[in-house]
Amino acid sequence: MGFFLLENTLDVRRYVGIWYKEDAQTVVWVANRDKPVLDSTGVVTVAEDGNFKVLNKDGTVYFTTSTGSMLWQSFDNPTDTFLPGMKMGTDMKLTSWKSATDPGPGSFQFQPEQDSTRYSILNRPATYLWKSAKPSTNSFDDNHMSLNAFSFLSNITTQKQYRRLPNGTISSETVSVVDPNSRLVMGHSGKLQYLSWSEVTNQWDLEWEEPKDNCSIYKFSNQGRDMGPQSCEYTRLLVWETEPNNLRGEGTHNISFRFSEGMFSGTQIVAQIACSMHFS
Structure with a gap:
């Protein structure tokens, strides 16, 4: 844990974070993420009230826990x-x-x-x-x-x-x-x-x-129009056991399609395919 600066920034913004020993560029937790210290000063301390704090030279608080009598850990506050x-x-x-x-x-x-x-x-x-x-x-x-x-x-x-x-x-x-x-x-x-x-x-x-991809996005639509089952870039495999009264043919047929959740129910999609497919 310590103070870090982000690259490719014009101003001084110092954050307190945790990163990997093997990869110092990958920061996994930031204390004062929405209130950086804007100069070269700064200190991390455990105050008399037991709270973890990030302060500048003037004592301005940039981050603090608020635990009372409870213990605090960053694992519970990612x-x-x-x-x-x-x-x-x-x-x-x-x-x-x-x-x-x-x-x-x-x-x-x-x-x-x-x-x-x-x-x-x-x-x-x-x-x-x-x-x-x-x-x-x-x-x-x-x-x-x-x-x-x-x-x-x-x-x-x-x-x-x-x-x-x-x-x-x-x-x-x-x-x-x-x-x-x-x-x-x-x-x-x-x-x-x-x-x-x-x-x-x-x-x-x-x-x-x-x-x-777009098919994974919830309620995705193409230019405001509802997606049909063939609108996605690639397909997934559905194994459908047909019934004689519904489709011609017997046994199992492989039908490939993908759709965005929330645009159609499973029943609607099956109905669309049942109307459009013909088996010999």
Whole structure:
């Protein structure tokens, strides 16, 4: 932890943050993100009242916790980054930076939905940009979170693996399911990204992101017109078991399409395809 300056800025704006030892350019938490110290002075202190504070030479407060008798930790008060060991509670939010050179609260916010089974990105204050898929194998929605990202948010770091030995006994071992050198970031461009650190290249590898295209954007429409099922750049595979009374033919037919959630219901899309497809 310490004071840092952002590159490519003309004025002096000093922030207190936390960054990686291996990568000092990647700041994962900022204390005074919306109130930088505007000169070369500044001090970080724990005041007599027990609160963590950022002050300048005149004693002006640029950041303070307000804990009373409760302990405070940055893990419970993230900025734009979720780290291993955190757990995404219903009140936790990740708020993007304004830009690559301004860590102030930006336009995009990642948060869990109230039922805690889905997550969403808001274009603040209240416009949905993306919603994760409902936890159902029958969903038409393909905006599923990656298993690693979901385990990461749930703080599920390990799991048991079992195997049968040649003598017939069962052996178990605990394996890691979350890379300890990974992070989830709500980017200033509106993309939620899950990244892991590569020891080989000494850089961050992108493993998963949303929204990945226009079809992932909630209620996306093309120039104000509702999307049809063939309007997206690429398709996902739906396995549809046909019924003789609905379509000619028997067995299973593969139909490819993608759509933006909120524009059509699954029933409407099936009806459109049923009317337009002919099987021999």
